[in-house]
Amino acid sequence: MHYACDHIHLRSRDAMRAATFYVETFGAREVKRVGGDPVQRVVLDLGGLTVFIEQAPAETAPAGPTPCLGLEHVGLRVDDLDAAMADLEARGVPIRTGITERGPGLRIAFVEGPDGALIEVLERKTA
Template structure:
């Protein structure tokens, strides 16, 4: 039987370098590579604690068919876990992050908050604690 594991998120951006730099500045991601994708668009790969995020420009002729206009299905947000949500929110606000939802107790053991990412993306910060 085949095995599976998460590998990456791939985000199309009008400015891939700027989008990648947001994750470097805010979340201490590291740039793995910068280059050109096979379709000729710029591409930047970052590593965030072992998870890959690829930022790429929009191709004139995309290799993957786009969803129909007006589609509301697809990626809603990226989730990033932290061991100290209060400290993370304070740190990110000090760096200029814009939060769209303050810290909320989602359910026992899980607290969440949401901030704006580059290109109108939404990023969820979450903290998981054992429930007694």
């Protein structure tokens, strides 16, 4: 049996605002919108990964960032972590943790996306 990643599914208080963040910040491409006004789901292509961003019903959306079981964070790989973090900071993206060395050839940092989503930005260097 072989498993392959098909998509990640995020739920947001404002799906359009969240989609705009991923497009403007990480270069995602909007593939389609589902539903009318308001949009029920936005589908993005984020570096080859399909991302569904679903509009959460107002009565079920939590009031603040709430940890959940399941998806803990999204990891996005870059060639130059220093440049990426400088760019994200200049854009006003909230930085959760600065750059940390996690072992030979691995450096990571975390930023915050819409609805408190945790996004890891990482650089892997091969020896």
